[in-house]
Amino acid sequence: MSRNEKELQGVTLLGNQGTKYQFDYRPDVLETFVNKHPDNEYLVTFDCPEFTSLCPKTGQPDFGRIVINYIPRERMVESKSLKLYLFSFRNHGDFHEDCVNIIMKDLIKLMDPKYIEVRGIFNPRGGISIYPFANYGDDQHQDLVKARLLASFDPVKR
Amino acid sequence: MSRNEKELQGVTLLGNQGTKYQFDYRPDVLETFVNKHPDNEYLVTFDCPEFTSLCPKTGQPDFGRIVINYIPRERMVESKSLKLYLFSFRNHGDFHEDCVNIIMKDLIKLMDPKYIEVRGIFNPRGGISIYPFANYGDDQHQDLVKARLLASFDPVKR
Amino acid sequence: MSRNEKELQGVTLLGNQGTKYQFDYRPDVLETFVNKHPDNEYLVTFDCPEFTSLCPKTGQPDFGRIVINYIPRERMVESKSLKLYLFSFRNHGDFHEDCVNIIMKDLIKLMDPKYIEVRGIFNPRGGISIYPFANYGDDQHQDLVKARLLASFDPVKR
Amino acid sequence: MSRNEKELQGVTLLGNQGTKYQFDYRPDVLETFVNKHPDNEYLVTFDCPEFTSLCPKTGQPDFGRIVINYIPRERMVESKSLKLYLFSFRNHGDFHEDCVNIIMKDLIKLMDPKYIEVRGIFNPRGGISIYPFANYGDDQHQDLVKARLLASFDPVKR
Amino acid sequence: MSRNEKELQGVTLLGNQGTKYQFDYRPDVLETFVNKHPDNEYLVTFDCPEFTSLCPKTGQPDFGRIVINYIPRERMVESKSLKLYLFSFRNHGDFHEDCVNIIMKDLIKLMDPKYIEVRGIFNPRGGISIYPFANYGDDQHQDLVKARLLASFDPVKR
Amino acid sequence: MSRNEKELQGVTLLGNQGTKYQFDYRPDVLETFVNKHPDNEYLVTFDCPEFTSLCPKTGQPDFGRIVINYIPRERMVESKSLKLYLFSFRNHGDFHEDCVNIIMKDLIKLMDPKYIEVRGIFNPRGGISIYPFANYGDDQHQDLVKARLLASFDPVKR
Amino acid sequence: MSRNEKELQGVTLLGNQGTKYQFDYRPDVLETFVNKHPDNEYLVTFDCPEFTSLCPKTGQPDFGRIVINYIPRERMVESKSLKLYLFSFRNHGDFHEDCVNIIMKDLIKLMDPKYIEVRGIFNPRGGISIYPFANYGDDQHQDLVKARLLASFDPVKR
Amino acid sequence: MSRNEKELQGVTLLGNQGTKYQFDYRPDVLETFVNKHPDNEYLVTFDCPEFTSLCPKTGQPDFGRIVINYIPRERMVESKSLKLYLFSFRNHGDFHEDCVNIIMKDLIKLMDPKYIEVRGIFNPRGGISIYPFANYGDDQHQDLVKARLLASFDPVKR
Amino acid sequence: MSRNEKELQGVTLLGNQGTKYQFDYRPDVLETFVNKHPDNEYLVTFDCPEFTSLCPKTGQPDFGRIVINYIPRERMVESKSLKLYLFSFRNHGDFHEDCVNIIMKDLIKLMDPKYIEVRGIFNPRGGISIYPFANYGDDQHQDLVKARLLASFDPVKR
Amino acid sequence: MSRNEKELQGVTLLGNQGTKYQFDYRPDVLETFVNKHPDNEYLVTFDCPEFTSLCPKTGQPDFGRIVINYIPRERMVESKSLKLYLFSFRNHGDFHEDCVNIIMKDLIKLMDPKYIEVRGIFNPRGGISIYPFANYGDDQHQDLVKARLLASFDPVKR
């Protein structure tokens, strides 16, 4: 019942020796594999505590955690390529609020998911922490969009 | 009021000395016993922190926790046989997302539950953790399917 | 405004010197007192981390925590008698799922509550933990029964 | 924009040197100040971990935490007077379930709030902890009364 | 895709060397930048654990944490200016309940957000902690106002 | 191998129905039983989180946790009598530093232990918590006195 | 390099189907296996959170955690037999301080270890918890006996 | 056995109505009372989580926790006066390392303690937290000075 | 100042695409690199929470965490090869106490470290957890061997 | 008593608007200020959770926390310059063990401290975490070097 080679088609980075790490915003490194369970709606969560980018005005490094939840349609993002994509913000400058929206839009374009949300949990600067949250759903998931926005108001508890 | 021998029929692995541990995906080891309280809907949760399988592309071992919630109909899965079933993924290769869907489908086939859900909480690889969640309900439990999918977006808090 | 003697009628175990501890399932030790605030619906929770019973097949001791929530009608269970009742499972053998259902049914019979729920949180055996949850409500509380069942799917967070 | 003297009228205990501590149930020590933001409904929470009273049958001291949530109408309880009121249960004997109902009723009488709830989280006796919860709302807040009762079934997670 | 200079217009405090810290309630220090993702509703959270003000009656310093959640319309508050604004309560006297309402009203005036909420989590005085919570929404977000008020009754869990 | 009646001599409060609770400093309620293992030095710890007394100047109730460690010689304090003794500070006024020293001296007089220490962990007043620690040893345990004093500087970590 | 049959000699309970659970203090159920690494001193810890016994005066069940540390000489206690031994206190009455000393003495007699210590961490009764600690070493380990007694004064931190 | 009026001499701020809060470094507000247990060396700990001062170069507010441990000689610092003293750093500018040394020196001058130590645990700025630790002892406590310096290298664990 | 190719000599597995995972005890997969800072003694810790092996008698999988501390001499173990070595216990049967000793001896043979220790923290079986700890030092580090054995008696705190 | 301008000499980066962030190992950005309390030995701790560097073989980003403890002699490192120095490892490749040694050596060269130690706590790769620890002291602090090395074997507890 394991995935055969055909089902792994398009997955080129996983297990690849010569991985190149790019640090300048490269949405093109993202790869997908096929969803083998399209009949039932299910959820996939990525917890990515190693996100770092630069302040767009001062150039200072910022550090945060990115949490992604999505319901796949036909294609699913491969996790090593997701890691490389997130690493590519390393020397890129943008506000926290912008990074979170950009990541969500890139993943929508890549996978056309039924639903997706992206949360950023950034380390404090000057005693204040910022946690942006953006989400999206197709026409069949507008209720979920509203419900999850409502449920996402308490990241401090983490 | 204890279970008598008849009510324990079909439970062959519990307390059995010669248990054989199989490490190659063996859904046939699953056993059930009869639900003695079928009149009221109730919930059973299994927390299984010792799940391990292999990456389907590189063969590297993965480690995770499997959490199962279900509402029984007539038959209930016996916990020692569930342990043996989960151990049987030990040398089996599959993506995290696939394992979670396979486990759910095997338990549906075994018990025909009114409702069931399976969550995988896998250890990080390359700084990213993956938490798939799949669920299912019969026609009377479609609202529960939607409500639980919505409630399952925050495994990071664990 | 303290409870007078009449309001304490039926409470014979609390403060009693000659308490006898019975270890063989004795639902008859349960005692009640009258609810002095029947006009508004309110909630009482019992957290009982010292529950132990025996496996019905192997006789091995099991350990768990029992959490009870209920909305009283006219009578309320006295907590020392509840302790003695739970202690009486000490040398009694039953599956976790059965114990939880039995406790709930005994308390319904004792108090005729408007609503009640019982959760068991049992220690792991063979790397797996089981958490059964059962609930009940009268005709006016069927919505609560459904809502609480839904809300009880995440005991792992405890 | 600070409170002027008129807006502090009726607040006599705060900053007062000769505070007298009464230990025999004195609801008359409660004081209020005017709500300066009556146009929008908002919430005030008091967390009071230093509550102690006596068992009505044995006289043994009990210890607990009282948590109060309310939506003010025109008057708001001043926190130092609330402290003195809660201290006045020190040598008073009552069941946990009764104390929580009495506190709620006294605060309703004092402030006529739009909504109020009182939770008691008492230390274990004989291995069992009791957590009573009572709430109240005016006609416009009956939905909130139901929703909060439902949301208050899991104090163990605290 | 980074913010260009035009998109950073109005942001004068971030990275500025000669920052002046004002300690006497100065809502005029607040600054905004333009929302680049106005098409989808998203959430921004600020966690500000370094809030301090004075008691309006005794002058004693109070310490607390301020948590702000909002859904932006066209303008967004810049975080360094928010820090300076919150610092300006340092030598200002007001009740906890008043501070939280004032902060919310100032941010509404500044940004005209679709929705906003402010929670204060203040340190205990005399064994009691106070946690006020206020929120606001435009006509399209009245459901959110009610839902978030309901969800905000349990700050003790933090 | 259980304790026989003779070995329980002097233990009059444990299991006693008519327990009288005294709230005015009563060191005479303390009781002891004989140490059945006098040949090897061993340690007994009591953790008592329900201590309350009064401020000697203002009369305000204080709350704290008392932790006692000792090495018995011939007699050992019975835990129910210790509970009654600690309850007897309920309406007694003294500084935290004094209470801790008094408790230690009373237990020395009662048991003549080889070594004893008493720690108080009191709740904050005005934003400051006080944790006094006193200890004592006979001539053979002066090294332990010094070593434990050194080891007791970090109660905050608890 | 695995243990061969000879090296497993004397281990009769592990994997045995017909395990009999005895609840009346049975030190004879303890079994040992040979230490294959006698050349270097090493440490083995057992954490046993499921200990229950009875109060010797009232018969009430007590619950606690037993933690054992030892340095083996030639024989080592097999963990399943240790479990059965600890279960055998289930219906046995003794003070906490006595149980801990008895367990230590039985294990010394069984294994003749170079060093051993036993800690009991018992649940509160009447608001007080008791944690006894006893240890022993042969002539070469008297320094360790003193050092570990000193290090064991802070079980509250657990 | 409570403190009489004579033993409370010099304590003028505790319970005083007209307390004046000074925010400009005022070591003269510190008050003491007499040590009633001078015969045995004991330890007093103050945990003060509400410390705030200003950066000496930029004027920005800093926030931290101050923990003080000392062994009294003849005089002991009264805790309300200590609170007022720490509050007096509110509008004072100095490096964290300097504040900790100044506080220690002021308390030495006030009480002439046998031993004292001061730890500062300051909130992060730019992603870095600073924790200074200073200590002092008279000639009889030089070993304690060294031992405590050594023991104070791991504040991160708090 | 980065490591050049010569300094990376012998490191063949790190970044290697065709990694083969062996599950049958293969100490030969371990690799080392040269210690560039041999002049000062320093410490390296590995925390490996994904260890699994089999019970030597029943064949049941066991799960645990392995923590390694060592002071290098001339060669240092490369972490990816350490991972592969630990993975090779996957289908190997041995007692917990034996695994820990074997791992220590293999690493001594590989690196000839000045000092090394290995701790195993295994999941509970039948309600009991086992934590073996073994250590070794050359002649210059015998004091460290004793001190670390003493310091390793409290793994439960982890 | 604040630092005057002369005492702030050499501190050029703190509060500086035009900060340049360098990402290529720049030990020259480190700055110092004079120690105003050289008479007593005291301790300064820096906790830096935002460290990131590259793997010297694969180029993959690594993330970790750097904790620095030191006893100053005449000069002390200024914390903003320390932040810039640590940020300069951002695009630099080295093993974890090397980074920790390099940081320690640079700070010794900068400040000539009486004692210093550097701990790295790096995120897991392939299921294994590495925590290197290096320390140094002048001739008067060789005992501290040994004592701190011994005390630093348990970073997992953090």
Ligand SMILES: [Ca+2]
């Ligand atoms: Ca984070």
Ligand SMILES: [Ca+2]
């Ligand atoms: Ca996990």
Ligand SMILES: [Ca+2]
């Ligand atoms: Ca959840």
Ligand SMILES: [Ca+2]
């Ligand atoms: Ca439990």
Ligand SMILES: [Ca+2]
């Ligand atoms: Ca509590």
Ligand SMILES: [Ca+2]
């Ligand atoms: Ca809850």
Ligand SMILES: [Ca+2]
């Ligand atoms: Ca707070």
Ligand SMILES: [Ca+2]
């Ligand atoms: Ca909440």
Ligand SMILES: [Ca+2]
């Ligand atoms: Ca406490």
Ligand SMILES: [Ca+2]
């Ligand atoms: Ca400590």
Ligand SMILES: [Ca+2]
């Ligand atoms: Ca326990």
Ligand SMILES: [Ca+2]
């Ligand atoms: Ca300890």
Ligand SMILES: [Ca+2]
């Ligand atoms: Ca802090």
Ligand SMILES: [Ca+2]
């Ligand atoms: Ca573990």
Ligand SMILES: [Ca+2]
């Ligand atoms: Ca870390």
Ligand SMILES: [Ca+2]
């Ligand atoms: Ca440590």
